[in-house]
Amino acid sequence: MTIQLKDIAKQLNVSVSTVSKTINGTGRVGKETRERILAAIKESGYQPNEVARSLKRKSTRSLGVIVADISNSFYAKVIKGVEKVASANDYNVFVCNTDEKIGKEEEYVRVLLQNQVSGLVIATVGGDPKLFQPYINSGIPFVFIDNLPDTDDNFDLVTIDNVKASYTIAQHLVDQGHRKLALITGPLNQSTASERKKGFQKCLEDNGIPLQDEWIGVGEFKNESGYQIMTEWLKRDERPSALVAANDFLLYGAIKAIYEEGLRIPQDIAVACFDATDETGLLRPRITSIIQPAFEIGSIAAEIIMRKERNKERKLFEKIVLEPTLLMNESSLGVSGI
Amino acid sequence: MTIQLKDIAKQLNVSVSTVSKTINGTGRVGKETRERILAAIKESGYQPNEVARSLKRKSTRSLGVIVADISNSFYAKVIKGVEKVASANDYNVFVCNTDEKIGKEEEYVRVLLQNQVSGLVIATVGGDPKLFQPYINSGIPFVFIDNLPDTDDNFDLVTIDNVKASYTIAQHLVDQGHRKLALITGPLNQSTASERKKGFQKCLEDNGIPLQDEWIGVGEFKNESGYQIMTEWLKRDERPSALVAANDFLLYGAIKAIYEEGLRIPQDIAVACFDATDETGLLRPRITSIIQPAFEIGSIAAEIIMRKERNKERKLFEKIVLEPTLLMNESSLGVSGI
DNA sequence: GTGAAAGCGCTAACAA
DNA sequence: TTGTTAGCGCTTTCAC
Numbered sequence: 001m002t003i004q005l006k007d008i009a010k011q012l013n014v015s016v017s018t019v020s021k022t023i024n025g026t027g028r029v030g031k032e033t034r035e036r037i038l039a040a041i042k043e044s045g046y047q048p049n050e051v052a053r054s055l056k057r058k059s060t061r062s063l064g065v066i067v068a069d070i071s072n073s074f075y076a077k078v079i080k081g082v083e084k085v086a087s088a089n090d091y092n093v094f095v096c097n098t099d100e101k102i103g104k105e106e107e108y109v110r111v112l113l114q115n116q117v118s119g120l121v122i123a124t125v126g127g128d129p130k131l132f133q134p135y136i137n138s139g140i141p142f143v144f145i146d147n148l149p150d151t152d153d154n155f156d157l158v159t160i161d162n163v164k165a166s167y168t169i170a171q172h173l174v175d176q177g178h179r180k181l182a183l184i185t186g187p188l189n190q191s192t193a194s195e196r197k198k199g200f201q202k203c204l205e206d207n208g209i210p211l212q213d214e215w216i217g218v219g220e221f222k223n224e225s226g227y228q229i230m231t232e233w234l235k236r237d238e239r240p241s242a243l244v245a246a247n248d249f250l251l252y253g254a255i256k257a258i259y260e261e262g263l264r265i266p267q268d269i270a271v272a273c274f275d276a277t278d279e280t281g282l283l284r285p286r287i288t289s290i291i292q293p294a295f296e297i298g299s300i301a302a303e304i305i306m307r308k309e310r311n312k313e314r315k316l317f318e319k320i321v322l323e324p325t326l327l328m329n330e331s332s333l334g335v336s337g338i
Numbered sequence: 339m340t341i342q343l344k345d346i347a348k349q350l351n352v353s354v355s356t357v358s359k360t361i362n363g364t365g366r367v368g369k370e371t372r373e374r375i376l377a378a379i380k381e382s383g384y385q386p387n388e389v390a391r392s393l394k395r396k397s398t399r400s401l402g403v404i405v406a407d408i409s410n411s412f413y414a415k416v417i418k419g420v421e422k423v424a425s426a427n428d429y430n431v432f433v434c435n436t437d438e439k440i441g442k443e444e445e446y447v448r449v450l451l452q453n454q455v456s457g458l459v460i461a462t463v464g465g466d467p468k469l470f471q472p473y474i475n476s477g478i479p480f481v482f483i484d485n486l487p488d489t490d491d492n493f494d495l496v497t498i499d500n501v502k503a504s505y506t507i508a509q510h511l512v513d514q515g516h517r518k519l520a521l522i523t524g525p526l527n528q529s530t531a532s533e534r535k536k537g538f539q540k541c542l543e544d545n546g547i548p549l550q551d552e553w554i555g556v557g558e559f560k561n562e563s564g565y566q567i568m569t570e571w572l573k574r575d576e577r578p579s580a581l582v583a584a585n586d587f588l589l590y591g592a593i594k595a596i597y598e599e600g601l602r603i604p605q606d607i608a609v610a611c612f613d614a615t616d617e618t619g620l621l622r623p624r625i626t627s628i629i630q631p632a633f634e635i636g637s638i639a640a641e642i643i644m645r646k647e648r649n650k651e652r653k654l655f656e657k658i659v660l661e662p663t664l665l666m667n668e669s670s671l672g673v674s675g676i
Numbered sequence: 677g678t679g680a681a682a683g684c685g686c687t688a689a690c691a692a
Numbered sequence: 693t694t695g696t697t698a699g700c701g702c703t704t705t706c707a708c
Contacts, residue, residue, distance in 0.1 A: 004685060015695040020687060030693055050452030051393045052685035055700050060389070070433070071414035079408055083435060087442070092449045095408070095433035097421060104425070111430045114388035223617070252618045279409075279561070280590045284622040342701060353679040358703055368677055390701035393684050
């Protein structure tokens, strides 16, 4: 039986409300009484039951973050960004991992909201848009990052311009002289995947390069997909001279296939992707990559929630579009295209 | 104003208890009544308030996981292990990141317990052992992984034998002919750091190699520490011919220093560490490493909690020690020691 | 088979 | 300044 408010009230012959007030610093409590209470609390090791508090207050001072893959360093940085802001505002952060499973995403959205988090930062993997609508309408701040929901526009968003970023990276390869470009992207119901495809195609078009559908590969945002698709391509007569992958895992898989075929990077195939950050300093070749400001995405998302918490009646939705950077590296440089 | 139990009760002219019973499948409810209720729930999109439920039930069907660094792939795998088991048992997992900060660790322990999680998996960074004792005594399952708390032994634990693992990796280097071994480890108040030091030293001793304290470096488990310590060492007249690092970040930092000095791996200095898994396949050189069964550590920790949930009066504490594997790679092979 | 009512542990009006 | 009390939204006994 854990100790609770009334226990320490009884012990000190004061009322529960007096104890509650001193704990919360609300209302007026005599100096001497407060000190006695504080001492008793400290001595007994009393910890308020946060569940009861939340029930009463109708707020939990916590944020939820839902990501597809906690082991992806992009998301890890987003989380750290959220945490920094939350922490500064005395909020806690609960991170949930969906493993790219729509079912789990729905489950965690429900669970977090049922647990009354004050706001949600979510990288959706494209669950039913209908799912979010009732929640968004309920007024709990809901900030999407990375992927956009497939729903109307009454939601908050922090992202980059994926079409443009993809265009930029493809243009870089074109600038290196490449005319035979391939793209491997993720599930097209995820906006990151489809927009990166769109930007890639637009770039080719603008450069007068005929679109070749057979060099647009669609898989999951995972190693295996990149590997499979590239393996398949390398069996054909003609192969691309440059590859864009919509995330780092896809590229690593593709590179594996390229090496297995005995080909060189960038001499035989130049490669580039999104979000290939190298924490080790040991990746070879160094990867040309669009780097999203992941930490900032997280911190801005959290700030939006904080703003809405302070100003509940605010029904404005914010769409923040950040600028990524293009990191040029040896995986695409030093050889002119074929 | 979100819809709640009494709203749907009122709407259907039944009592709240009847509605509650049908939702929970407890007690008896007439077939027809149940169907009407279920229909109304579905139609209205009613979601039970989990906070109120938890307050009543005194259980939340959720686990907390506290790790030092969410971007460390070792922890990411542990988390996935926890999630697998939790998910299979219909529990949710809340992940909290402490950034190696003791204050945050304490905060999250408190918050999660105040939020009545059913159990906690924690990789402590060596907070005040006193902190945990009251909680452990309170009967909430508390499973330590990775680092041991500095407290008596009434806690659960899933880990590896760090002394032995460290011995193994040092012995591997000795077997390669090295006699001038160095170690970079983490904060010695963390058991992983101190045990890895112990195993390393024991190995040298057993091989009749004199211990050289100047080649035992202690830093944080971060890149920068490895870099600083190794940079310092390389300024001296004599340098080690082989290095063991207590985690991967430390090693990557050290390697940076080694390269900056124009030295080669493994020809000039052979290196090895703990938990250098390479998801990209592009790390060069490939790192010799002790690999902990991270996923298993997480899943076993979660299973312990599940067992205790089922059997509340069980006051047994489990200490599970798993076997790591030694992955031999080019960072320490192919050259005989100097 | 159904409902009234008593809490779960806490906060906050309102009274005293 | 302090205490009484009515809930927060739900579950669960117990009576009907």
